Amino acid sequence: MKFTAFNFLPELLEGIEASNYETATPVQEQVIPSILSGRDIIASAQTGTGKTAAFLLPVMNQLLKNHVDGKVGALIIVPTRELAIQISQHMEGLSYFSHLSAIAIYRGNDAQSFVAE
Numbered sequence: 001m002k003f004t005a006f007n008f009l010p011e012l013l014e015g016i017e018a019s020n021y022e023t024a025t026p027v028q029e030q031v032i033p034s035i036l037s038g039r040d041i042i043a044s045a046q047t048g049t050g051k052t053a054a055f056l057l058p059v060m061n062q063l064l065k066n067h068v069d070g071k072v073g074a075l076i077i078v079p080t081r082e083l084a085i086q087i088s089q090h091m092e093g094l095s096y097f098s099h100l101s102a103i104a105i106y107r108g109n110d111a112q113s114f115v116a117e
Helices: 010-018 026-036 051-065 081-094
Strands: none
Touching: 010 051, 010 081, 026 051, 051 081
């Protein structure tokens, strides 16, 4: 399935094309329409199957449709610093032709703070 079949906004389609995406992966084909219709989704798939884009693209499309200046449109909570950075970078590329932006916010812990005395 081509990404144009999802009826994403033009500026998002530009980011998809610039990221060299042509056809949706199976997980993207299953997840994107459900998220676009407002349903909650939990998906599990191997690394490299397109899960990040499967979740980001419909969220980004909604943010573009419902833009309000100066407001945080979405908060994506993930379990690791590495995943936060990956998602932020992925969004940065996909949103290049739009007004959307992302920032990864994370915190590390000092191992000593967990030492019992």
